[in-house]
Amino acid sequence: QVQLQESGPGLVKPSETLSLTCTVSGGSVSSGSDFWTWIRQPPGRGLEWIGYIHYTGSTSYNTSLKSRVTMSLDTSKDQFSLKLTSVTTADTAVYYCAKEVFWGGYYYDYMDVWGKGTTVTVSS
């Protein structure tokens, strides 16, 4: 059974770079139909998709964050990572990593595995 665990600093200063890693256990990041995803949730608000990376290296990012986001994958460690540059207090949120299963030919997707989430606060 696949499990995900986020790790990284809980406090980041404004204008600096937020870096998080998600470790996959019980499975492999090299699965064709799986898209390794980052989602965040600001305090008291809804879920916001940040982006995904596929084991082929293909990425897709939220249009509103695209200029500041980079995702990468380490297949040897079964990890994937998020970097968000030039953070502000608006980036304070719980950050989740998740596994999205996407079947394009059948027009559906779902996030079947989620990490517990990690709280990142942007403050000086």
Next chain:
Amino acid sequence: SSELTQDPAVSVALGQTVRITCQGDSLRSYYASWYQQKPGQAPILVTYYKDNRPSGIPDRFSGSRSGNTASLTITGAQAEDEADYYCNSRDSSGNRVIFGGGTKLTVL
């Protein structure tokens, strides 16, 4: 389209049936998935595709779609169903993921 619209709040009497809806142009092509989130916890998947449930999700949860609207129906709502519910799908291009704003369900 890149938006999914949900009612902010819905209430249901204990044991009654409630429908939570999600509207968006992407849903004319893509099926929605639904997630339940309780305070301080990560979301969990409750339904996906036409009307599929992961193992462990009670059969009182069901999903459906009509036109540009997806629905999550809880038949015989229980106290433990009180939570926030989110829908998601790929956008109309299929390249990006979108979430609805969430619906807070209160069980009276």
